[in-house]
Amino acid sequence: MKVSNKQTNILITGAGLCGSLLGLRLAQRGYNVNVLEKRPDMRDKIIDAGRSINLALSDRGLNALKMVGLGDKVKDLCIPMKARMIHPKNGKVLTSNYSGREEDYINSISREDLNKLLLDKADEYDQVQIDFNDEVVSVDVKNGSIEYKDSESEEIQQWNPDILLGTDGAGSKVRQAMARQRDFYFSYSTKWLPHAYKELNMPPAANGGWRIDKHALHIWPRGGFMLIALPNRDGSFTMTLFMQFKEGERSFEKIQTENQILDFFKEEFPDVLAEIPDLVKQYQANPTPPLGTVRCSPWTAYGKVLMMGDASHAIVPFYGQGMNAGFEDVLVFDKILDECDTWEEAMKRFSVERKPDTDAIADLALDNFVEMRDSVSHPDFQIKRAIEMKLESAFAKAEYSSKYSLVTFPPEGMGYREAMMKGRAQDKAILWLINNGDIKVEDSAESLLKAINKKTAEVIWHRN
Ligand SMILES: Cc1cc2nc3c(=O)[nH]c(=O)nc-3n(C[C@H](O)[C@H](O)[C@H](O)COP(=O)(O)OP(=O)(O)OC[C@H]3O[C@@H](n4cnc5c(N)ncnc54)[C@H](O)[C@@H]3O)c2cc1C
Structure with a gap:
């Protein structure tokens, strides 16, 4: 199927955060899009959002929302969070900024408000139709078809689109069907x-x-x-x-x-x-x-089926990046569609090129659990953060960004994997220099940067 063929019929399973954004974007590109969602329409009925009532939205997610024209509207729904406020047992509250740069902060947003914003925007496009209360009950990945329970007739209906995109979350039916086929090896784990x-x-x-x-x-x-x-x-x-x-x-x-x-x-x-x-x-x-981490591969099959968001890479929530990564999936896939001739080529490229980044954020999210529940109250962690703040306020993004900033407020085009590799080396270098007494918060920003860059280069050299 040619990417240029706007008559392509696309079926998306799940109108959660990732599926709504994906449906909206593909409609903006001019395709015929249908989305099946098992829950009722949250705009008509109060429904249990399922999990995490609010979420931290940051730059990767915001970049995807800007792509669909929601960059300004979403800001009205956000509460900026500039710092971590740490409440130790001794009652002495500590504040640790997320970045040394004024413009870099994360945002608290209601899952429901954000999902409704995406659904309302999708409604502006005739090319996209979202059907609620329609649960996908089985998936045939080889044919790229599904069966779903139609909410009106209460009967099981079939659907055979040109392209099937699974954004049905961590318990994905599409992923379960990928695991059942026997034509190729599908590796899959939930930890x-x-x-x-x-x-x-x-x-x-x-x-x-x-x-x-x-x-x-x-x-x-x-x-x-x-x-x-x-x-x-x-x-x-x-x-x-x-x-x-x-x-x-x-x-x-x-x-x-x-x-x-x-x-x-x-x-x-x-x-x-x-x-x-x-x-x-x-x-x-x-x-x-x-709480679990889902990893699987490949994300695509038979030139017709592709998974995105939690369906292919659910992660633990400690970096506040699960939704951001799902939104970034849509942004990355959109760019790949521009560069490919056929859907098969685009889906394969996405599956291969994107996975190292989502594997990286899965690892970082697990590391961050230890940091949040433990390290944040250690003196060395606080000295490290004070040094990082000083460098971020003194230098441009390209010259210095902490690991947290590389992940959350990335320099343009930096994927999670590059952020992880660079950020981990920097962390190791800074902690080594602090423990060795080679750097102090009072040192000038220039001398701190020089010492950290030199040590980071050594760490990277030894790693390679
Ligand atoms: C406690 C917690 C806190 C979190 N905090 C953050 C955070 O701060 N920042 C962040 O970026 N991420 C966070 N996340 C992660 C974030 O919630 C997920 O990454 C995000 O919801 C994934 O979106 P999705 O659309 O891929 O999947 P989902 O949000 O799970 O959406 C899947 C949709 O598919 C529908 N569906 C499922 N099965 C079917 C079916 N058979 N037929 C039809 N429809 C179906 C569901 O009803 C749902 O609407 C957190 C997660 C948890 C658990």
């Missing part, structure tokens, strides 16, 4: 963490404002577990407790009764306990979903 998460709501203050600083992502690091909070526009915060299911002294299995919950919060998060009047009720009612 679960021993940790799960539970969301809690910190309500607005009596005056309708925010009970804690609204321009920060709050973290209560406690070693093996942690609590975080992201602000919502209504004055509330969505808090997420990450803790082991079963193992260790602190686990969801061991903390269940009213007394256990109250004792746990009194001991570990007394400041939070004071701000959530119905904490026990929420804790007992809210689910405790697991």
Whole structure:
């Protein structure tokens, strides 16, 4: 099928964040697009968004939203978060900026608001039709066809599009069908963490404002577990407790009764306990979903089928990049479509070229769990961040960016893999220089940069 053929019929499974953006973009390119979504339309009905009520949106995701003309509109839905605010057990709150550059910050956004924004924008294009309450029940990857339960007739219907794009999330039916075929080797793994998460709501203050600083992502690091909070526009915060299911002294299995919950919060998060009047009720009612990393390959088959977003690379949420990576998938695929003659060629190129980047962010997200729940409260980490801030405020992006900035506020065109390779070498170099007493925060920005660049080059040389 030629990319230039605008009569191509495209079927997308799942109108979540990635599927809505993809459908919208392909309609903007002029293709005939249908999207099947198993849930009701969230614009008509209050539905359980499933998981993570709010998300951190950053530059990679924003770049994709700019591509579809939503760069300005999305800003109205965002609360900028310029820093991590760390709440240690001793009560002495620390603030650590995400970047030394004023213009670099992450944004808290409601999953529902963002999804609705994308659906509304898609509605502006006649070429895209989104059908809600229509669940894909089986996928035939060889034919690129699906069966779905039609919400009106309640009957199972077939659909055989020219191109089938699976954006049906971490439990993807398309991926399950890829794993079942026997024509080629499909490698696939889901690695679960021993940790799960539970969301809690910190309500607005009596005056309708925010009970804690609204321009920060709050973290209560406690070693093996942690609590975080992201602000919502209504004055509330969505808090997420990450803790082991079963193992260790602190686990969801061991903390269940009213007394256990109250004792746990009194001991570990007394400041939070004071701000959530119905904490026990929420804790007992809210689910405790697991956290895992999905990797698979290839993402495409038979020149007709391709997966994107969580369907092909679900990651743990500790870098705040799962959705951003899914949005960036759409941006990268859009560029590849410009450069390819056929859909088969474009889908193969995307599958091969994009995977090293999503593997990298999967690894970085796992590393960041240790950083967030543990390292952020260590003195060396704080010295390192102070040095990084100093360099970022003194130099342009191309001259110096920390690993966090390379990943989250990347210099133009830098993929996750390059950000990881460079950022890890820099981290190693800075920590080595601090431990060796070779650099101090008080040193001039020029001498810090020189020492760090030299040591980073050595680390890279040894690695190669
Ligand atoms: C606790 C938590 C916090 C997170 N925080 C962040 C963050 O701060 N920043 C960030 O970038 N990412 C974050 N993420 C990751 C982010 O949520 C995902 O990466 C993102 O939702 C992936 O989008 P998607 O469209 O690929 O999949 P999904 O959002 O899962 O959407 C899939 C869609 O497909 C539909 N669907 C599924 N099966 C079928 C079927 N059989 N038929 C029809 N439709 C179907 C679903 O109903 C859904 O609408 C977080 C994740 C979690 C769990």
